[in-house]
Amino acid sequence: MSFTSIVRKEAAPYWQGSLRHPFIVQLQAGTLPEEIFRYYLIQDHYYLRHFRKLHQIVADHCQDQELKALMTLSATGLKDGEMIVREQFFEALKITAAEVRATPIAPTTDHYVAHMYRQLFADNPAIAAAGLYPCAWLYGDIGMALSQQPASPNPYYQRWIETYTMAELQDEIQMMGTVLNRLYAASSAEDQVKMVQAFVRSSQLEYHFWEMAYRKEQWLRGDEYDE
Numbered sequence: 001m002s003f004t005s006i007v008r009k010e011a012a013p014y015w016q017g018s019l020r021h022p023f024i025v026q027l028q029a030g031t032l033p034e035e036i037f038r039y040y041l042i043q044d045h046y047y048l049r050h051f052r053k054l055h056q057i058v059a060d061h062c063q064d065q066e067l068k069a070l071m072t073l074s075a076t077g078l079k080d081g082e083m084i085v086r087e088q089f090f091e092a093l094k095i096t097a098a099e100v101r102a103t104p105i106a107p108t109t110d111h112y113v114a115h116m117y118r119q120l121f122a123d124n125p126a127i128a129a130a131g132l133y134p135c136a137w138l139y140g141d142i143g144m145a146l147s148q149q150p151a152s153p154n155p156y157y158q159r160w161i162e163t164y165t166m167a168e169l170q171d172e173i174q175m176m177g178t179v180l181n182r183l184y185a186a187s188s189a190e191d192q193v194k195m196v197q198a199f200v201r202s203s204q205l206e207y208h209f210w211e212m213a214y215r216k217e218q219w220l221r222g223d224e225y226d227e
């Protein structure tokens with residue numbers, strides 16, 4: 001079985017859960033409280049900055065020319081596409097640099113970014129790439145699913161949805177799947193397991209990420225059980 005078929009099956013609960021999560025359902029309906037969207041954007045700002053850096057590091061370290069080219073393409077696409085849209089959101093919603101600095105990185109955001117770096121430093125570029133893949137693929141699937149429904153009445157939410165329906169993203173997802181299937185087929189049995197684990201853990205963390213934003217997840221203070 002190919003890598004993409006295996007991981008789609010293994011990660012199915014988190015992908016289906018993402019589509020049903022109130023963050024996504026309310027984003028589509030236009031009822032998601034704006035403060036939750038704001039919190040998501042601030043957390044995702046940190047995520048995207050590292051996500052792009054990770055693509056560059058994988059590109060710099062991998063021998064496989066096709067993977068190198070795709071990682072470079074994604075890093076550029078992030079900078080010229082998704083990250084620009086996010087800057088526009090920050091401007092329109094008046095999210096300032098001071099507000100970003102004053103907002104702690106939530107536990108789930110921290111965990112997700114740390115997980116992706118761990119795959120990179122503990123393993124090899126194919127495993128690191130497997131851990132990065134759900135990001136584009138899941139958002140691409142969510143974008144396509146939401147675009148089949150009526151447009152969100154909130155123009156920012158609709159713009160968010162449209163960011164993930166672009167043909168370039170769908171092409172990139174397709175190409176990355178083909179490369180990962182080839183790398184998986186050429187990997188040792190041990191590395192194949194690690195590639196699947198990296199992908200599934202990222203998918204879990206994608207699901208947690210909606211929940212993190214929806215609950216405006218905070219670090220515990222340490223005095224929760226004091227009288």
Ligand SMILES: Cc1ncc(CN)c(N)n1
Nearest residue numbers: 044047048135136139209
């Ligand atoms: C957490 C997360 N995952 C995926 C994406 C889509 N690049 C994102 N912006 N943020």
